Amino acid sequence: QVQLVESGGGLVLAGDSLRLSCAASGGTFTRNMGWFRQAPGKEREFVAAISWSSPTTYYADSVKGRFTISRDNAKNTVYLRMDSLKPEDTAVYYCAIAPYGSALSVASNDYRYWGQGTQVTVSS
Numbered sequence: 513q514v515q516l517v518e519s520g521g522g523l524v525l526a527g528d529s530l531r532l533s534c535a536a537s538g539g540t541f542t543r544n545m546g547w548f549r550q551a552p553g554k555e556r557e558f559v560a561a562i563s564w565s566s567p568t569t570y571y572a573d574s575v576k577g578r579f580t581i582s583r584d585n586a587k588n589t590v591y592l593r594m595d596s597l598k599p600e601d602t603a604v605y606y607c608a609i610a611p612y613g614s615a616l617s618v619a620s621n622d623y624r625y626w627g628q629g630t631q632v633t634v635s636s
Contacts, residue, residue: 514539514625516607521630524597528634532592534607534627541588544610547581548620549603549632558618559605560592570618575601597634604629 520532532547546561560581561570569581580593590607608623610616617623 514609516609516625516627518605518607518627518630521605521632523633523635526598526634526636528597529593529595530597530632532594532605532630532632534590536588536609541585543612544614544616545583545590546608546610546617546623547592547605548608549605551603556606556620558620561616561618562590563616568616570616594632599634599636602632602634604631
């Protein structure tokens with residue numbers, strides 16, 4: 513059973529930076545991974561995704577140029593570096609892992625296992 517544990521969230525001021533981490537255990541790490549977020553009263557939305565090799569990355573337009581997804585396969589960990597944070601980035605951030613051999617996707621339904629989430633709050 514794959515388990516994902518996010519960390520690194522917190523309360524920051526607009527313009528600050530944070531780095532989220534997602535540590536995977538309980539399986540091999542040769543899978544695509546993604547970050548999603550959910551703000552209060554809103555649906556979960558795609559943030560960024562990374563393939564397991566190469567790697568290829570996708571970003572939501574709202575975070576492109578400010579957020580960077582990366583991974584360290586030796587540590588079974590994926591990261592989300594968030595710069596120039598805005599109040600509208602406030603949400604619970606979730607990491608997710610896709611099934612083996614799947615295409616890199618921005619759709620939450622294409623991811624099989626999810627972490628418990630970490631809160632990011634950006635104050636103005």
